[in-house]
Amino acid sequence: MKTLYLPSEDPKTPETAAEIIKNGGLVALPTETVYGLGANGLDEVAVSHIFEAKGRPQDNPLILHVAKPQEIEKFCHDIPKAAYDLAEAFWPGPLTIVLPARDIVPKRTTGGLSTVAVRCPDNAVTREIIARAGVPIAAPSANLSGKPSTTTAQHVLHDHDGRIDAVVDGGPCRVGVESTIVDLTDGRPRLLRPGGISPEQLISILGDLVIDKAVTAQIDKDAVVKAPGMKYRHYAPAEPVVIVAGSREKAAAYIHRHFIPGDRVLCFEEELPLYADCAPLAYGKESDVETLSAGLFAALRELDDPAIHQVYARCPVGGGVAYAVQNRLKKAAAFHIVDSEVEE
Numbered sequence: 001m002k003t004l005y006l007p008s009e010d011p012k013t014p015e016t017a018a019e020i021i022k023n024g025g026l027v028a029l030p031t032e033t034v035y036g037l038g039a040n041g042l043d044e045v046a047v048s049h050i051f052e053a054k055g056r057p058q059d060n061p062l063i064l065h066v067a068k069p070q071e072i073e074k075f076c077h078d079i080p081k082a083a084y085d086l087a088e089a090f091w092p093g094p095l096t097i098v099l100p101a102r103d104i105v106p107k108r109t110t111g112g113l114s115t116v117a118v119r120c121p122d123n124a125v126t127r128e129i130i131a132r133a134g135v136p137i138a139a140p141s142a143n144l145s146g147k148p149s150t151t152t153a154q155h156v157l158h159d160h161d162g163r164i165d166a167v168v169d170g171g172p173c174r175v176g177v178e179s180t181i182v183d184l185t186d187g188r189p190r191l192l193r194p195g196g197i198s199p200e201q202l203i204s205i206l207g208d209l210v211i212d213k214a215v216t217a218q219i220d221k222d223a224v225v226k227a228p229g230m231k232y233r234h235y236a237p238a239e240p241v242v243i244v245a246g247s248r249e250k251a252a253a254y255i256h257r258h259f260i261p262g263d264r265v266l267c268f269e270e271e272l273p274l275y276a277d278c279a280p281l282a283y284g285k286e287s288d289v290e291t292l293s294a295g296l297f298a299a300l301r302e303l304d305d306p307a308i309h310q311v312y313a314r315c316p317v318g319g320g321v322a323y324a325v326q327n328r329l330k331k332a333a334a335f336h337i338v339d340s341e342v343e344e
């Protein structure tokens with residue numbers, strides 16, 4: 001199959017992409033978070049092709065993307081006021097809300113769950129494609145399962161050229177990490193995945209938030225978890241990653257003590273001079289955490305090379321979007337962290 005390349009500024013793109021979706025095809029779509037691999041979320045066969053293309057486990061449910069917030073009423077029932085409050089505050093935007101699913105949503109899409117994750121993305125062309133298709137678009141991140149997410153159309157083509165119908169190129173994603181997921185189906189609101197909307201922002205609307213244990217620790221692959229996706233190895237390049245915590249100086253001293261040829265260092269731009277002889281790759285500025293979230297996955301993809309022996313990574317501290325960057329890096333490192341202030 002030839003994968004059509006559709007620039008988002010081409011006025012014909014929304015119609016072409018929407019036709020493919022209506023006909024049961026797969027289209028990779030830009031969003032403000034990451035590129036998604038989209039299909040008609042109400043068509044079980046189309047959805048099954050997403051799982052095949054990604055090599056994704058069948059029990060890992062998909063997010064339904066809508067063009068307008070009020071459309072969630074067609075796919076969800078018993079929607080609490082909190083969901084409307086969140087939608088009002090953060091949609092279109094990098095927030096996904098888990099709600100009870102109506103029967104119209106196929107079990108293929110929900111991974112067999114009675115709930116469904118919904119999101120209104122902050123990308124005008126993608127919302128136009130959804131509106132023209134007339135169906136919600138189910139879309140996981142467009143990476144091959146287990147690999148770092150796709151934040152450019154080139155990443156998508158690297159993973160899927162010739163295997164999907166089309167990719168819409170909307171340029172690099174602004175946020176760069178996937179949406180925040182909050183579950184409103186189970187008593188207290190629960191954070192299942194941190195993202196562009198911070199826990200502080202959620203609490204400002206909800207007044208309360210439980211942080212799911214899958215956010216803060218490695219989850220056993222056989223465990224029963226709220227977000228099935230959280231238990232799989234994620235975002236990971238081919239080689240082991242270790243996060244080196246501590247001050248700039250202590251971390252550099254630790255890395256220089258342990259570095260051997262074949263290793264790489266993933267650091268902040270400000271730290272590049274410290275690692276001149278350690279094959280450094282910067283993913284953004286420590287002083288501007290949004291550049292770190294925007295650059296993280298492109299850097300992890302560049303480091304996805306079996307010839308690399310080990311990656312030493314530097315991780316930002318603090319809340320806001322830094323919290324999401326910490327989460328993705330910790331997952332890439334399988335929660336392997338050394339504290340250079342205390343360890344030799």
Ligand code: TXA
Nearest residue numbers: 033036061115116117140141178179226227228229230
């Ligand atoms: O930013 C994003 O959310 C991107 C863009 C394309 O919108 N999408 C994305 O999808 O990251 P994916 O499939 O890579 O991650 C979705 C996560 C998975 O961890 C999945 O287990 C969880 O959402 N999820 C989906 N439906 C759920 C549900 N009903 N209950 C709990 N977790 C759910």
Ligand code: MG
Nearest residue numbers: 140141149178
């Ligand atoms: Mg994903």
